[in-house]
Amino acid sequence: MTASRVLVVTAVAHEAAAVLRGVQQAFGHAGPTERTLPGGYALTACGPVDVLVAGVGPAAAAAATATALALAPSTYGLAVSAGIAGGFAPVAPVGSVVVADAIVAADLGAQTPDGFADVTALGFGRVRHTTRHADTVAASLRGHGLPTAQGPVLTVSTVTGSAERAAELAQRHPGAVAEAMEGFGLAEAAAGHDVPVLELRTVSNAVGPRDRAAWRIGEALDALAGAFANLPWATLVP
Numbered sequence: 001m002t003a004s005r006v007l008v009v010t011a012v013a014h015e016a017a018a019v020l021r022g023v024q025q026a027f028g029h030a031g032p033t034e035r036t037l038p039g040g041y042a043l044t045a046c047g048p049v050d051v052l053v054a055g056v057g058p059a060a061a062a063a064a065t066a067t068a069l070a071l072a073p074s075t076y077g078l079a080v081s082a083g084i085a086g087g088f089a090p091v092a093p094v095g096s097v098v099v100a101d102a103i104v105a106a107d108l109g110a111q112t113p114d115g116f117a118d119v120t121a122l123g124f125g126r127v128r129h130t131t132r133h134a135d136t137v138a139a140s141l142r143g144h145g146l147p148t149a150q151g152p153v154l155t156v157s158t159v160t161g162s163a164e165r166a167a168e169l170a171q172r173h174p175g176a177v178a179e180a181m182e183g184f185g186l187a188e189a190a191a192g193h194d195v196p197v198l199e200l201r202t203v204s205n206a207v208g209p210r211d212r213a214a215w216r217i218g219e220a221l222d223a224l225a226g227a228f229a230n231l232p233w234a235t236l237v238p
């Protein structure tokens with residue numbers, strides 16, 4: 001079997017529905033088919049794309065992605081972490097798209113007297129995965145008029161809630177465009193199956209002081225559908 005399908009992993013069903021709206025627009029498939037994988041993960045197939053609901057956080061993303069990849073060896077040519085995200089100002093405002101050229105575990109490490117040390121610095125692990133197709137995807141989205149930022153997307157286990165933490169992350173990860181909670185989990189699972197990865201998100205809130213009234217989840221989900229409708233599918237699905 002050729003690795004000709006794309007696996008898209010979201011945290012929650014609303015994100016999966018937005019992704020599927022975009023995929024349906026791109027491929028015109030009327031009837032997506034849904035099944036449940038072992039572990040209870042909902043997987044919906046639409047054209048050459050499978051959309052999986054994994055749950056929130058890196059561990060949930062890793063478990064679900066590993067399950068899907070193990071059940072269908074040599075099926076997927078790309079695994080994509082997709083959903084909403086917090087955007088770093090000013091590059092990624094609410095409603096914009098972010099495309100990861102790297103997926104970085106931002107809080108996997110140890111607090112030392114000299115500050116945070118990630119597991120790579122500590123000598124026992126990795127904190128970064130390089131993605132596939134980021135340039136082509138970002139160019140395509142911009143070509144369709146979608147505001148798009150490209151750069152590292154951070155994976156965190158705790159949502160940033162202060163200006164100090166946002167500044168610390170931005171300083172430690174120059175060029176970071178967004179933070180979310182699942183990308184690194186997907187990337188770790190995909191690496192175990194030699195499947196290339198991408199992370200594509202739309203911004204629902206700014207990374208910074210907590211302000212629930214400022215979240216724009218509906219706007220971000222509509223933007224997510226728009227992004228998936230306008231991906232360079234011929235590149236992603238050879």
Ligand SMILES: O=C(O)c1cccc(C(=O)CC[C@H]2O[C@@H](n3cnc4c(=O)[nH]cnc43)[C@H](O)[C@@H]2O)c1
Nearest residue numbers: 011056084085086159160179180181182205207210
């Ligand atoms: O309670 C809060 O202050 C809060 C602020 C933003 C997001 C949350 C969530 O629980 C959503 C987590 C969910 O959505 C993704 N996401 C969206 N925005 C962010 C963010 O600013 N930082 C990290 N993750 C974010 C994430 O991938 C999860 O799937 C709560």
